[in-house]
Amino acid sequence: MTVTGIITALIVGLIIGALGRLVVPGKQNIPLWLTLVVGVVAALLGTVIARATGVADTAGFDWIEFFFQVVLAAIGVALVAGVGGRRRLTR
Numbered sequence: 001m002t003v004t005g006i007i008t009a010l011i012v013g014l015i016i017g018a019l020g021r022l023v024v025p026g027k028q029n030i031p032l033w034l035t036l037v038v039g040v041v042a043a044l045l046g047t048v049i050a051r052a053t054g055v056a057d058t059a060g061f062d063w064i065e066f067f068f069q070v071v072l073a074a075i076g077v078a079l080v081a082g083v084g085g086r087r088r089l090t091r
Contacts, residue, residue, distance in 0.1 A: 013040030020073025028081035038080060042073035 017039025021028055030038075046069030050056035055064040 009040060009043070010036065012043050013037075015039065016043045016046075016069050016073045017077065019070045020075075020077045023070060023074040024078045024081070028077055030077065030081050034080060035077065038076040039073050042076050043069045046070075046072050 017035040050065035
């Protein structure tokens, strides 16, 4: 993977993670770097799922793949925020 590919993956991950945070209701007390990690993982998993279901290669922008990525990011953000919130409550 080239440096450009890594930078592109990080930017896409940040955007997907931010969109995932927007979808989840309420305030999520997770840092930006964790949002980035969740977004990158969600983008990769969303692409894998889209390819497995045969919807990754469409003409134009792949909206279904994007939907998979944002939904997975929202689930990831909710899980991470929930685990972090539970830790704060027990202290």
